[in-house]
Amino acid sequence: MGQVVQxxxxxxxxxxxxxxxxxxxxxxxxxMLVFGGLxxxxxxxxxxxxxxxxxxxxxxxxxxxxxxxxxxxxxxxIKLLLxxxxxxxxxxxxxxxxxxFIVVLAAFTVFVVVPFGPxxxxxxxxxxxxFMLGVSSLSVLGIVMAGWASNSHYPLxxxxxxxxxxxxYEVAMGLAVVSAILMTSLNAEGTGTLSMIGIVQAQQAQGExxxxxxxxxxxxxxxxxxxxMVAETNRAPFDLAEAESELTAGFHTEYSGFRWSLFFLxxxxxxxxxxxxxxxxxxxxxxxxxxxxxxxxxxxxVFSLFPGVTFLLFAAMCFYNAVRMPKHPLFRIQxxxxxxxxxxxxxxxxxxxxxxxxxxxQDIFWFAAKVAGFMYLYIWYRGTxxxxxxxxxxxxxxxxxxxxxxxxLILTAGVALLQQxxxxx
Amino acid sequence: MIDPNSSLSHLDxxxxxKPFLDANELVINMGPQHPATHGVLRVILRLDGExxxxxxxxxxxxxxxVEKIGxxxxxxxxxxxxxxxxxxxxxxxxxxxxxxxxxxxxxxxPPRAQHVRVILTELNRIAxxxxxxxxHALDIGAITPLFYTFRxxxxxxxxxxxxxxxxxxxxxxxxGGLQYETYSGFEKxxxxxxxxxxPKIDExxxxxxxxxxxxxxxxxxxxxxxxxxxxxxxTGPVLRASGVKWDLRKAQPxxxxxxxxxxxxxxxxxxxxxxxxxRVAEMRQSVRIIEQAVEALPEGPIMAKVPKVMKPAAGExxxxxxxxxxxxxxxxxxxxxxxxxxxxxxPPSFVNLQALDxxxxxxxxxxxxxxxxxxxxxxxxxxx
Numbered sequence: 001m002g003q004v005v006q007x008x009x010x011x012x013x014x015x016x017x018x019x020x021x022x023x024x025x026x027x028x029x030x031x032m033l034v035f036g037g038l039x040x041x042x043x044x045x046x047x048x049x050x051x052x053x054x055x056x057x058x059x060x061x062x063x064x065x066x067x068x069x070x071x072x073x074x075x076x077x078i079k080l081l082l083x084x085x086x087x088x089x090x091x092x093x094x095x096x097x098x099x100x101f102i103v104v105l106a107a108f109t110v111f112v113v114v115p116f117g118p119x120x121x122x123x124x125x126x127x128x129x130x131f132m133l134g135v136s137s138l139s140v141l142g143i144v145m146a147g148w149a150s151n152s153h154y155p156l157x158x159x160x161x162x163x164x165x166x167x168x169y170e171v172a173m174g175l176a177v178v179s180a181i182l183m184t185s186l187n188a189e190g191t192g193t194l195s196m197i198g199i200v201q202a203q204q205a206q207g208e209x210x211x212x213x214x215x216x217x218x219x220x221x222x223x224x225x226x227x228x229m230v231a232e233t234n235r236a237p238f239d240l241a242e243a244e245s246e247l248t249a250g251f252h253t254e255y256s257g258f259r260w261s262l263f264f265l266x267x268x269x270x271x272x273x274x275x276x277x278x279x280x281x282x283x284x285x286x287x288x289x290x291x292x293x294x295x296x297x298x299x300x301x302v303f304s305l306f307p308g309v310t311f312l313l314f315a316a317m318c319f320y321n322a323v324r325m326p327k328h329p330l331f332r333i334q335x336x337x338x339x340x341x342x343x344x345x346x347x348x349x350x351x352x353x354x355x356x357x358x359x360x361x362q363d364i365f366w367f368a369a370k371v372a373g374f375m376y377l378y379i380w381y382r383g384t385x386x387x388x389x390x391x392x393x394x395x396x397x398x399x400x401x402x403x404x405x406x407x408x409l410i411l412t413a414g415v416a417l418l419q420q421x422x423x424x425x
Numbered sequence: 426m427i428d429p430n431s432s433l434s435h436l437d438x439x440x441x442x443k444p445f446l447d448a449n450e451l452v453i454n455m456g457p458q459h460p461a462t463h464g465v466l467r468v469i470l471r472l473d474g475e476x477x478x479x480x481x482x483x484x485x486x487x488x489x490x491v492e493k494i495g496x497x498x499x500x501x502x503x504x505x506x507x508x509x510x511x512x513x514x515x516x517x518x519x520x521x522x523x524x525x526x527x528x529x530x531x532x533x534x535p536p537r538a539q540h541v542r543v544i545l546t547e548l549n550r551i552a553x554x555x556x557x558x559x560x561h562a563l564d565i566g567a568i569t570p571l572f573y574t575f576r577x578x579x580x581x582x583x584x585x586x587x588x589x590x591x592x593x594x595x596x597x598x599x600x601g602g603l604q605y606e607t608y609s610g611f612e613k614x615x616x617x618x619x620x621x622x623x624p625k626i627d628e629x630x631x632x633x634x635x636x637x638x639x640x641x642x643x644x645x646x647x648x649x650x651x652x653x654x655x656x657x658x659x660t661g662p663v664l665r666a667s668g669v670k671w672d673l674r675k676a677q678p679x680x681x682x683x684x685x686x687x688x689x690x691x692x693x694x695x696x697x698x699x700x701x702x703x704r705v706a707e708m709r710q711s712v713r714i715i716e717q718a719v720e721a722l723p724e725g726p727i728m729a730k731v732p733k734v735m736k737p738a739a740g741e742x743x744x745x746x747x748x749x750x751x752x753x754x755x756x757x758x759x760x761x762x763x764x765x766x767x768x769x770x771x772p773p774s775f776v777n778l779q780a781l782d783x784x785x786x787x788x789x790x791x792x793x794x795x796x797x798x799x800x801x802x803x804x805x806x807x808x809x
Contacts, residue, residue, distance in 0.1 A: 384567075
């Protein structure tokens, strides 16, 4: 017993990720935390997307289930779980059954290496970014399987579109990633890193997020990645694979109930995954804004207040809307519920003010805040852009983004070489 | 150019099916239940990968026999039925029918009725184009314009509701004029709508006109030449976008359109983008017409002297008006009794739908959706 406790406690003093420290217990805890956090994020995303999109489109969005529709995602989840699970008679049973699991597996496995903080990751692989790109491209397999196994025309076309799209945008994406990795090698030893944590630490050491490095080269690489990642996740304006006006629902037309919700879950976690890659590579991962410019202890204190203040703002929003609720007995439960939710958020915010807590969650907060920014962009795109046509999409991938990526890579390499050999030999 | 010798059913669906995916060609059935076919249109697509080799429309899923019903109703009783054809432009349908019967009876609606008719019809043109714009943009993937256009269309429907109690199938006109006098504040509300609506057109345009993706998706898509349009009988904004300046409001003025000053917007390329621009410009022109009509709204009676029991002299008449979707014509044969011997409707959607194959061949599946949208068909009118 004592040994077990010792084993558990031994990790607390280490400054490594649980995976790197080889501590199975904490690795499991982290896996649970990441999986749980991700599920909550997907549920929150579901509600937020409908709400934000609705407000962009001069309507209210979900308002009935719970105050301001807050319980809508839960109601949806219950509905999906209770729905009849239909498999078309002509479908290839085994493949049809496996496809959603492969997609979900690929989408979730990626998070093994995502660094939420210097020690807040399940593990730190020395090939982290390669692992992420590799595993996330596995999901295309599941999509092709889903489209094929449905034995129907629309899913087949959807799957073909989707796989062609994901494969071709991965090339441009890869080139952009390589140019960011090149930048990690600009240190005294001249050795770069593929480790996700190493990449962020390199940005910290160089005192510059890679998006601003070699201006505008870093920015262009980031732009290429930001476009490619939307295409990679099959989201608007590149959502041809599931273009509802053309192919009804694309590769998951024949899926229903729980299986369908797995695709949905995978899509949203894939969005979060690629956003985390972008945040890690170009936006300084868990680093707070201006870590080098505003580095006095006062600024440290100010920035450490951000997580708590954010939650308090959410709580204030809840209270404000609870006050604005119609004063009718029918709305009493909703008003109390909303106020209660505000109290919970406020309490979380207050806990986050404790120095011991705020020191530990700061990294996670900044990382999550940056990812949330990308999530907002996803929703914004969906509200603004029409859908690209397949050939235009391909044209953009191969004729615009790919040459741009190659050019940026070559230029970055050239500038990096110049800097190492000539300016700072 | 269309080959006059080619048969209409060119798909040759009788050929034995090759094993699935062994063939290069894929025959896909789009509709009648499909989110982008605007109702119950069924399109059989023959595809090579994503390229459309040919397509055939199968219609009739919404057939209600409106023309046949007309033979068993008196002239007055048939009036509400025409609203159910193009249900997004019911007022135009009613105007066409009333004017045709008036021509048959040799009566003319008084000036005040004519003015109100023009106001309501032009409001309806705006409403129809708004619905078209919203759904067309939705088909191409832009979901937001739909909500903007529906928000503003609501204001028009409110005016209708106040005027005659109905929002969609209004039955606003009667043979010989109007049944209802305008409600108090009608003119003010229409004027308010115009000032409200003008900036909204800019709002729609802001989202789409210069949007790169929108331009790429619609430019050079579904091109049809003016010559082809005339050969196929295509009318309305589709014809005008192909560069043919033909608008019945100017070409053979009906109601009292000749009193109003407005332009006919035309396009050059006959592609989906031009059709979009033409329709948006038409909304602006409609605003102009309504403005003039409201300013000059005369006082006076709203009904001409029409017999209670209508028994037009035996004979036939064809009259057509410029509905939002094109030339809407009514051909009525009278045998001197209280019921028409034959009512034949020339619906713009039905005729325009013929052009779908010409416009889609060689394009991609996604373009078929865009072209169906840009033709602005209403299946209630196609099938009648």
